Amino acid sequence: MISILFAVLTAVSNGTASVLQRRAAATAPEEDAMRFQLLRDLLRRPVWLGGIAMSIVAAVCQAVALATGPIAIVQPIFMIELPFTLVLGGLLFHGSRFSRHVWLAIAAVAVGLALFLMAAAPSGGNASVSSGSWPVALLATGLFLVVTLGIGLKVHGNARAAALGLAAACGYALTAALMKDAMARLDHGAGALFTGWQIYATAAMGVGSLFVLQNALQAGSLAASQPMLSIGDALISTSYGVTLFAETLRTGWWLVPQVLAMGVVLAGCIGLSRSPLADGMAENPSERGVPAAV
Template sequence: MISVLFAVLTALSNGAASVLQRRAALNVPASDAMRLSLLGHLLRQPVWLGGIGLVIVAAVCQAVALATGPIAVVQPIFVIELPATLLLAGFVMRVGVPRPVWSGVAAVTLGLALGMASAAPVGGTEEVRGAAWIPALVATGVFEAVLITAALSTRRNARAALLGLAAACGYALTAALMKDAMSRLESHGAVGLLTAWQLYATAAAGVGALFLLQNALQSGSLVAVQPMLTLGDALISITYGVTLFGEHVRGGWWLLPQLIGVALIAVGCVILARSPLASGGQEPAPRVK
């Protein structure tokens, strides 16, 4: 499937971008948290600009994936971004991949396969019908406000986790808006796309999510951010797919293997995020460029 191929390409680009952005965020003073000056510091770092370049590549691939497949299929595939990036980093830098990393890769891969096979998302429309966006945007806004407010009252990894989940929600919203906008391109051509409010809302949501992610990465460790970002994006995207696009996933007793799959992915993400290849640590010595 074209959608699966481009979803994998998106995951590879996003995973590499997250590692580069994390390295850049470590050099930003804590006093710049939740301020526009944070972006000013990051813009002066080539490693961060390289990460943004990969974000742009990922956005193009994601648009193609969402235009050709259900959001409940495309977005969960993105959980492979961290394991794929770490394996690629180890290969490029000619460093042996530690055994825990392989365990994390296995957990994420098995969890994704189990979750997708048991959920079996199908169906759905290409665009959002009627005024369904209104309650969705209101609910998203309230959820984001609660997360950000809670994050501002905490510190370090707790703040990083909450902001990571807020960023995940922003990225999931961006994907849903992007899919709806791309449907206008197919049905009404370039004019329909350029006159659709969803296109400009996609850009706004994407910038907001990026800002939240930078603050999450600056606030705490990748171990705190990555599981919330990865699982939050996948699960919230499935929610958008079901509620906005009418996609269907299995319920009933199928929820049990789905929950097991989610647990495996979470464990795998924690294991992988602790790796020096992900955190930018010095042991082993290689750097992700």
């Protein structure tokens, strides 16, 4: 229960961070994309710094969650970050009530996630990763990032936001796996945490993923980047849990409700992405010529 509680707190903190960072990044010059000048510009924006503060809170909560529960349980819970992000963004940018369509989509994400966890029933697993497993995982992750980042650099707008959002999701999933492995070293004392390479790799991947995410948020709407970030993080993290930490999921006929549950989640995400709630959240509705009601 502790891991679930802190996983929820992580999702809420990350959602808040995304909204604040989106508000700041959306007004940054487009020519700063994929350049460190973007971060220098954002560092001068209090709203963005507030988002970073919430990201730090999320990192602490995530560390506690991963140290007390399987990664295949903790990371999928982060899918609630999407509806929370859009609801908070709608309140911040529109300040109005939400339609029944929006609430049904939010319910679909929540119910689908609950059904998936019940059907998959992640359990077991090791607290740490065997040293021989990391090279293969890092190579596979590196190839995936090369492809997604390459696509992101070739396209523009929401397509770039989606590609970079998926790349960021992969980076954050790897960060979670590294963090869980690093936290396991605490069993040998606090000093062991800082003598292992995992904690430094966690920091490096976290910073790199943050940089990619800022570019995803700058490139297009949250409707394009956030679903890829939330669902991608959950699914990739689950694969890390199974392959690196030997966690188990139900198989056989249980795969049917798992697939159906993910379909419900996907339908909810699509519904949220198509709603005015997720359209141009950094803009003032009155300036865009559209009604504020969502």
